[in-house]
Amino acid sequence: MTGLAVGGAEVGGLEVGGLDEGSRAVVVDRPGSHRLVRRDVPAPGPGEVLVRVAAAGICMSDRELYDGRRDAGYVRYPVTPGHEWSGTVAAVGEGVDPALVGRRTVAEGFRACGRCERCRCGETSLCTAGYAETGFTEPGAFADHLTVPAQLLHPLDDAADLRAAALLEPAAVVAAAVRAGGPRPGERVAVVGAGTLGLLAVQLLAAYRPAELAVVDPRAARGEQALAFGASAALAPDEEGAVAGRFDLVVETAGAPTTAASSCLLARRGGRVVLTGMFTPGARGIDPVHLSLSQLELRSVFGAPSSAWSDAVRAFGLGLLDPAPLITHEFPLERFGEAVALVGEGDPATGKVLLRP
Incomplete structure (x- = not known):
């Protein structure tokens, strides 16, 4: 070459x-x-x-x-x-x-x-x-x-x-997840994972003025960074049980073996869950009984359509996303x-x- x-x-x-x-x-x-x-x-x-x-x-x-x-x-x-x-x-x-x-x-x-x-x-x-x-x-x-x-x-x-x-490419993926989740002001929102996608999600979701914006991640330093970006609480995975069934919207960004299933448990009945992380074979499945009885709305995101790119670029230009x-x-x-x-x-x-x- x-x-x-x-x-x-x-x-x-x-x-x-x-x-x-x-x-x-x-x-x-x-x-x-x-x-x-x-x-x-x-x-x-x-x-x-x-x-x-x-x-x-x-x-x-x-x-x-x-x-x-x-x-x-x-x-x-x-x-x-x-x-x-x-x-x-x-x-x-x-x-x-x-x-x-x-x-x-x-x-x-x-x-x-x-x-x-x-x-x-x-x-x-x-x-x-x-x-x-x-x-x-x-x-x-x-x-x-x-x-x-x-x-x-x-x-x-x-x-x-x-x-x-x-x-802005991962930001566009997050913008696609936010579009799919349809956050509304005053809702209780959780972000699972505080890697690049999760921390960008915190920034975008904070702009919707949620009543709560919790982040779940085992790394204390990442939790502290999420708080600086607008999260109201940073939780370790072993604290999820205390807030199970609490959130109107859960945005999963980690792609860890257990996070698809645990994200569904965090959502309230009738809540919304968006899976954004890239899962590998062997990841723990979502309980279909819980899914049906809780009447959850479940979406997944792979990449970003043009509309989500426009959202991310606009948010970046306005300073809502850094x-x-x-x-x-x-x-x-x-x-x-x-x-x-x-x-x-x-x-x-x-x-x-x-x-x-």
């Missing part, structure tokens, strides 16, 4: 680099094997933009991809990972507004077709044309540059913090192996890990 650099040529009307610069990318050839390559700066095709990456987050899905634990239908090796990212439009392809050049931006990861019934109904994360996602089946942002369809962009304010904006305090580690592309090894190791001091090309 090593190739000649563009060498001062113009791509979409913009000079993109000198002969010796090119564009670097992390390539995972197969589980457990990666390399940093230098290649030509990718040229945007018709309807596409070229983005200079500012920051890219590493999440558990990326760790699963690297370890070979991601479902085979949701990854295509070799691949450049990176689905959580922010950057600046460097060039545009044919048919794309040239005014986008220089804009700070993020973009949706799912490459929805825009034509199937689900897409036409606004459910772009349920596109029936087949799964395709930046960083899993399409080249991602663990690179200096990437190309994406212009229709997936969500431009940011000129002064937007691109370091923090790299977390992902920056969640970032604890930053690495250059050359240290990808070290960076990915931190993710999922259980150290409570490790929050969001970024790559900074």
Whole structure:
């Protein structure tokens, strides 16, 4: 994959680099094997933009991809990972507004077709044309540059913090969960898990002015951070029994083996539960007797439709969502192996890990 650099040529009307610069990318050839390559700066095709990456987050899905634990239908090796990212439009392809050049931006990861019934109904994360996602089946942002369809962009304010904006992908997933849960002011709300998704959920849910906003997580430091973000109580899992059946809305974000079932027990009769964490085989099942007798409304979220992305970007622009305090580690592309090894190791001091090309 090593190739000649563009060498001062113009791509979409913009000079993109000198002969010796090119564009670097992390390539995972197969589980457990990666390399940093230098290649030509990718040229945007018709309807596409070229983005200079500012920051890219590493999440558990990326760790699963690297370890070979991601479902085979949701990854295509070799691949450049990176689905959580922010950057600046460097060039545009044919048919794309040239005014986008220089804009700070993020973009949706799912490459929805825009034509199937689900897409036409606004459910772009349920596109029936087949799964395709930046960083899993399409080249991602663990690179200096990437190309994406212009229709997936969500431009940011000129002064937007691109370091923090790299977390707008998980924020969009949380925004999808909040939409599914339909919080109303004055309700009692619980968030299960205080990782990246959980702490972003606390920020978004706090904007609805709940009467209570409790967070359940075994890590005391994460509970303290949740309180700083607007939670009214931080509970350990062994304290769940005291508040069982209390909450109007429960948003599960942990994806731990027991949290789907325990989240249902936290909800009041007739309450709502949204499952956002990514569960692995062997997770404890939800008691169908409890589910039916309690008349729970149960939803799940995988990724985010365009509408949720709009919600997250809007909340970020208004200052209702501040992902920056969640970032604890930053690495250059050359240290990808070290960076990915931190993710999922259980150290409570490790929050969001970024790559900074």
